[in-house]
Amino acid sequence: MSNVLIFFYRRLKNSSFNSSTRTLSKLQIRNYAKATSFPDYYQNPIFRKEDQVKLIADSDLKNRATVPVKPPTVSETSSVYFDPLVNKVINHVMEKGNKRLARQLVEKAFENIKRKQIERYHLASTPEEKAKIELNPKDILYKAVENCKPLLQLQPIKRGGITYQVPGPITEKRSLFLAIKWLLETTDEKERTVHFPEQFAWELLEASNNTGKVVKRKQDLHRQCEANRAYAHYRWQ
Amino acid sequence: MSLIGIRQIIPAATKYFRYPLTIGTFQYCTRTTSDPSNVLNDLTDWETLNKKKKISKAMKAYLERAKEHDEFMKRQQFEYNIGKRHLANMMGEDPELFTQKDVERAIEYLFPSGIYDPAARPSMRPPEDVFPARKAAEFDEAGRPHHCLFYTGKPNFFKLLHDAADHLQQLYKYEDQVIRKKATPDPNGNLQLGGSMWVNKDQLEQLLVEKISDLEYDNFKVVMERLVSLPYSYRYKDFIEKFRKPLAVQKFALEIPKPNYDEEGRAYITTYECLRKKARGDVTIRSPGTGKITINKKDITYFDDVQSREQVLFPLIFTGMQNRVDVECNVEGGGPSGQSGAIRWGIAWGLRSFVDKDMLQQMQVAGLLTRDHRRRERKKPGQPGARKKPTWKKR
Known part of the structure; x- marks a missing residue:
């Protein structure tokens, strides 16, 4: 019954619109139960040009074209400006789904990096010194994250009523997560007058030089793991 | 969604669900009620019978x-036919030419339902769809089973394994x-299984006319995967393909429309119903x-944020047609993300007429041709939400 009402309401509402939009809205809209995700046989899309070149080289494209593929998400494009790691960092910066602001902040941080590096480039006197300075903020982000990634982790394991901090290997995914998390946590320890993009740019530059608080945190963790080597056997005993 | 749209979707869905039933010649299936006397003659142990x-x-x-x-079943069929005649008369159509498709359309029209779950909406289906098929006699007149695996309780399933x-x-x-x-x-002999997947549990149950448990279905999958993984598995292609179900048909390469030409002699193509979110x-x-x-x-500044603009340009940049x-576009409803998504799909769908076959395949692999x-x-x-639960308190 309510559907019929909605239908007529829409017709009434749209009668004043121009003809092209009216033909669209005349169709009765009914909210059917729809799947909120794709079935598991849908493959992930390969939308970046460089990945597709690989597929074509392996002559795998034809086989892949017969399988249903999920559409790329709203933030993914084949544009040269899209980068998976940058997207990841933006998602970590994001609060309450405000992606637009998160993206603005990260891009502002990149701008700050670029400005600082160009300033340094022009201050450098010799060509060798100039060649050493990395100007691409994306490369600096990659370098910074790589330098912050821990190689080991401490797991609390309870044995005989005592919780031991047991060192062990870390997965690639968790290592990346910790690196980004630490970078952002360190950025939050700033004065109120300093804005996020400035501080984040500074942290990234520090980390890419293998100095700074985040790298120190990683080294501390490694030191702790080294000190707790005696507990390592608790992982399997 | 329009009524017309639904009508287009429903026959496809019924075809899909009926698929396992159409394989009547399937060898594990004893459901077809063949002439009982014939079976008895072949398999009855006459000595025991005489005793x-x-x-x-x-x-x-x-x-x-x-x-x-x-x-x-006869009664049900009779009632179904009467119901169909009534519906046809109500719709003012010829009862003799009234098909199941028309029945569904009539019910959609006469009993509009806003119920969320499609299974709970009113429907009228032929009795053979509603009541599951039954097995024919599995034993002869003396009470001795035909099948060597009868006492497993699930002879067809275990015969398959x-x-x-x-x-x-x-x-x-x-x-x-x-x-x-x-x-x-x-x-030349290799198995191409890319375009299909294993039948799901319900379909397997229909094929076998037996109820199976989740664990047994998993076992079925394990065995079949192992069979497929062998290098010479193509020798049992027929056996394997009986339990494969084709994935959704890839329409992207089939029905590409020819572009129209306007007064200036420019080719154009319009894609209607580009949907994404609302x-x-x-x-x-x-x-x-x-x-x-x-x-x-x-122009593209219709969207304030960069992400939506990128989405609109995505198919154009991907195909290299951004300057050609x-x-x-006309869009309404939803927010920037939904509108840009709808335009993205519309552009990709329309560009099919202007790109070559290789690019089509690339677009398919990139997921640009999939409707979200x-x-x-x-x-x-x-x-509090779709999935969110209140904080758990012990008491």
Whole structure:
């Protein structure tokens, strides 16, 4: 019954619109139960040009074209400006789904990096010194994250009523997560007058030089793991 | 969604669900009620029969049940036909030419339902769809079962596993023979399973006419995966493909429309019903162009944020057509993300007429030609959101 009402309401509402939009809205809209995700046989899309070149080289494209593929998400494009790691960092910066602001902040941080590096480039006197300075903020982000990634982790394991901090290997995914998390946590320890993009740019530059608080945190963790080597056997005993 | 749209979707869905039923010649399926006397002649042990000279109690009970079921189905069929006639008369159509498709359309029209779950909406289907098929007698008049695996309780299922295991052994043997002969494997004989998947549990149950548990279904999958993984598995292609179900047909390469031509002699194509989230729109692509984009009579600055603009440009940049076509779109409803998504799909769908076959395949692999049908998931009663639950308190 309510559907019929909605239908007529829409017709009434749209009668004043121009003809092209009216033909669209005349169709009765009914909210059917729809799947909120794709079935598991849908493959992930390969939308970046460089990945597709690989597929074509392996002559795998034809086989892949017969399988249903999920559409790329709203933030993914084949544009040269899209980068998976940058997207990841933006998602970590994001609060309450405000992606637009998160993206603005990260891009502002990149701008700050670029400005600082160009300033340094022009201050450098010799060509060798100039060649050493990395100007691409994306490369600096990659370098910074790589330098912050821990190689080991401490797991609390309870044995005989005592919780031991047991060192062990870390997965690639968790290592990346910790690196980004630490970078952002360190950025939050700033004065109120300093804005996020400035501080984040500074942290990234520090980390890419293998100095700074985040790298120190990683080294501390490694030191702790080294000190707790005696507990390592608790992982399997 | 329009009524017309639904009508287009429903026959496809019924075809899909009926698919396992159409394989009547399937060898594990004893459901087809063949002439009982014929079966009995072949398989009855006459010596035992002569000794007893009586129909066993099991057979008697079965015959009674079969008769009852036949009568029940006949009654149901009669009622269904009457219902169909009534519907046809109500719709003012010829009852003789009224098909199941028309029945569904009539019910959609006469009993409009806003119920969320499609299974709970009113429907009228033929009785053979509603009531599951039954097995024919599995034993002879003396009460002795025909099937060697009868006492497993699920003879068809275990026969299937047995056959698969047998095929595995045969393949191992064959592989050894090939190695011994030092022959090279046949390059043409390989299994192409990319476009299909294993039948799901319900479909397998329909194929076997037996109820199986989740664990048994997993076992079925394990065995079949193992069979498929062998290098010479193409020798049992028929056996394997019986349990494969084709994935959704890839329409992208089939029905590409020819572009129309306007007064200026430019080729153009309009894609209607570009949907994403709550947004809907139409997209027109004109072929010799300069890359001009018009969205609701504005340029690309219609979208404030960069992400949405990138989404609109995505298919154009991907195909390298950003300076060779003009795009005009009308969108309404939804937010920037939904509207840009709708336009993205519309542009990609329209560009099919202007790109070559390789690019089509690339677009398919990139997922540009897949309609994103996902919608906001509804809030559930008793919890604050679609999935979110209140904080757990012990008491």
